[in-house]
Amino acid sequence: MHNPVALGTAESAAETPVTEDYDLMVIGAGMAGIAAAKKCAAEGWRVAIVDSLPYGGTCALRGCDPKKILRRGAEIIDSARLMRGKGIDDAGLTMNWPDLMAHKHGFTDPVPQSMESGLDRAGVDTLHGHARFVGTHQIDIDGTRYQAERFLIATGARPRPLNFPGFEHLIDSTDFLELDALPPRILFVGGGFISFEFAHLVARAGSTARIIDRGARPLKSFDPDLVELLVDRGREVGIELRRSTQIADVKQTGDGYQVTLEHDGIEETVEADLVVHGAGRIADLAALGLESAGIEWSERGVRVGAHLQSTSNPAVWAAGDSADTAGLPLTPVAVSEAKVAASNMIKGTTTAPDYAGIPTVVFTIPELVRVGLLESEATEQGIDLTVRYSDTSGWYSNYRIGESTATAKVLIDRSNDLIVGAHLLGPEYSELVNTFGLAIKLGITTRQLKSTTAAYPTIGSDLGSML
Numbered sequence: 001m002h003n004p005v006a007l008g009t010a011e012s013a014a015e016t017p018v019t020e021d022y023d024l025m026v027i028g029a030g031m032a033g034i035a036a037a038k039k040c041a042a043e044g045w046r047v048a049i050v051d052s053l054p055y056g057g058t059c060a061l062r063g064c065d066p067k068k069i070l071r072r073g074a075e076i077i078d079s080a081r082l083m084r085g086k087g088i089d090d091a092g093l094t095m096n097w098p099d100l101m102a103h104k105h106g107f108t109d110p111v112p113q114s115m116e117s118g119l120d121r122a123g124v125d126t127l128h129g130h131a132r133f134v135g136t137h138q139i140d141i142d143g144t145r146y147q148a149e150r151f152l153i154a155t156g157a158r159p160r161p162l163n164f165p166g167f168e169h170l171i172d173s174t175d176f177l178e179l180d181a182l183p184p185r186i187l188f189v190g191g192g193f194i195s196f197e198f199a200h201l202v203a204r205a206g207s208t209a210r211i212i213d214r215g216a217r218p219l220k221s222f223d224p225d226l227v228e229l230l231v232d233r234g235r236e237v238g239i240e241l242r243r244s245t246q247i248a249d250v251k252q253t254g255d256g257y258q259v260t261l262e263h264d265g266i267e268e269t270v271e272a273d274l275v276v277h278g279a280g281r282i283a284d285l286a287a288l289g290l291e292s293a294g295i296e297w298s299e300r301g302v303r304v305g306a307h308l309q310s311t312s313n314p315a316v317w318a319a320g321d322s323a324d325t326a327g328l329p330l331t332p333v334a335v336s337e338a339k340v341a342a343s344n345m346i347k348g349t350t351t352a353p354d355y356a357g358i359p360t361v362v363f364t365i366p367e368l369v370r371v372g373l374l375e376s377e378a379t380e381q382g383i384d385l386t387v388r389y390s391d392t393s394g395w396y397s398n399y400r401i402g403e404s405t406a407t408a409k410v411l412i413d414r415s416n417d418l419i420v421g422a423h424l425l426g427p428e429y430s431e432l433v434n435t436f437g438l439a440i441k442l443g444i445t446t447r448q449l450k451s452t453t454a455a456y457p458t459i460g461s462d463l464g465s466m467l
């Protein structure tokens with residue numbers, strides 16, 4: 001933790017004294033901000049980082065990591081159920097939510113201190129408070145003013161504001177990951193990552209899950225055939241999906257909620273004990289005073305050029321969920337963009353991030369995975385495709401664990417034998433996709449991939465047969 005010392009006066013008309021003068025100030029101590037701060041400090045730059053919340057950001061504290069710890073409980077319940085009558089008696093097996101939460105806290109609680117210590121060791125000044133631009137090269141942090149030659153905006157994303165009557169009754173993903181108990185009936189607004197992942201979790205914990213999506217197709221960025229298989233598998237464990245349905249309003253009723261749904265002009269009211277926001281996230285920029293620094297932005301993020309520098313203020317860079325780039329709002333993308341932005345600042349270069357081969361996973365049970373192009377995108381690009389579609393449910397790996405929903409769709413460019421997309425639905429396929437990602441990134445042909453030998457029997461040894 002850094003104690004500021006007053007240095008001089010502000011460069012602009014502002015009269016508040018400027019406390020420090022840095023080579024780089026990073027706003028947001030999530031995965032993007034921390035990666036960039038360390039990289040620039042390693043070059044001998046004077047670097048400061050600030051966050052209004054404990055250090056660690058969404059992924060480590062309120063997203064990927066705690067979510068997947070809680071999912072472990074659901075995995076065990078589901079795995080035992082799949083082995084019912086095959087040697088496992090799952091009668092009486094239950095998820096103890098408070099114990100699972102305590103297990104989660106065992107991971108998340110030490111994160112802020114350990115992140116901050118790592119930054120301290122790297123020579124980065126660690127600041128706390130809400131940052132707001134007050135000039136092209138100045139920010140205010142809770143009444144103290146700082147000046148820097150450059151800024152990296154890495155403020156992440158927040159739930160998209162909703163406007164139907166009663167929206168204030170919804171809890172968001174952060175609240176969900178802190179729940180003391182799971183109530184019996186949970187309704188999720190939106191048919192994306194958050195709703196599907198949480199619905200698969202609560203369904204194994206004994207709650208009923210209902211997902212309301214305003215679109216006809218949930219999980220739109222994934223292969224539509226595989227999404228339908230996942231929806232069917234979800235139905236088997238009690239997850240109900242309503243498509244093309246709007247929320248008309250949410251009313252509190254004693255200790256629960258009445259949610260009025262509207263589909264094709266017809267209204268229907270359903271009961272829920274909890275209503276969860278899974279209707280998308282927007283860049284967290286509205287309270288950052290970007291106008292004071294002439295920084296163009298939208299809800300997609302800070303407008304940046306291909307090398308992540310602001311299109312309107314050359315002192316400003318952006319990375320991760322708060323940058324308007326072609327990269328998806330995912331942790332590996334945030335880290336990769338932050339490293340590219342830092343490298344461009346240090347070397348004065350104009351490198352663009354390379355998003356090729358970065359996989360994305362919906363951590364449902366089983367998991368849904370994508371890397372590379374969708375089949376429709378590849379066809380639109382005129383690629384002469386071979387589509388290798390395999391129902392892998394009967395393969396040894398899935399037979400062994402009793403899973404009856406598993407599929408692979410691999411898209412291969414016939415002209416050069418390169419994989420352009422891989423879409424998988426099945427247990428442990430979130431590990432297998434990393435090999436597909438490697439092949440896409442490094443331009444490994446299917447012939448070369450098939451020439452490698454995996455340990456047997458492993459999920460990796462199924463890869464050759466998927467090609």
Ligand SMILES: Cc1cc2nc3c(=O)[nH]c(=O)nc-3n(C[C@H](O)[C@H](O)[C@H](O)COP(=O)(O)OP(=O)(O)OC[C@H]3O[C@@H](n4cnc5c(N)ncnc54)[C@H](O)[C@@H]3O)c2cc1C
Binds near residue numbers: 050060156322
């Ligand atoms: C429930 C959930 C599950 C997810 N699961 C996955 C997953 O499994 N895999 C995956 O790849 N991605 C996942 N994501 C997405 C992933 O968490 C984000 O893409 C990633 O955290 C973005 O990192 P970031 O550094 O850009 O922003 P963040 O980690 O959000 O960090 C931004 C930081 O900026 C701070 N901040 C904001 N405004 C200010 C301000 N004005 N002053 C000071 N500080 C400020 C915030 O407090 C925050 O700590 C998930 C997201 C959610 C919500």
Ligand SMILES: NC(=O)c1ccc[n+]([C@@H]2O[C@H](COP(=O)([O-])OP(=O)(O)OC[C@H]3O[C@@H](n4cnc5c(N)ncnc54)[C@H](O)[C@@H]3O)[C@@H](O)[C@H]2O)c1
Binds near residue numbers: 189
């Ligand atoms: N495993 C992961 O990598 C992971 C997990 C969770 C979140 N995330 C990140 O967080 C982001 C946000 O997740 P998310 O699930 O909130 O959003 P999302 O963008 O994945 O899905 C939002 C869904 O909500 C629907 N929707 C929007 N407004 C609605 C309304 N008023 N009523 C009904 N439906 C509505 C949309 O049609 C869409 O299907 C994701 O884009 C993802 O990048 C990633």
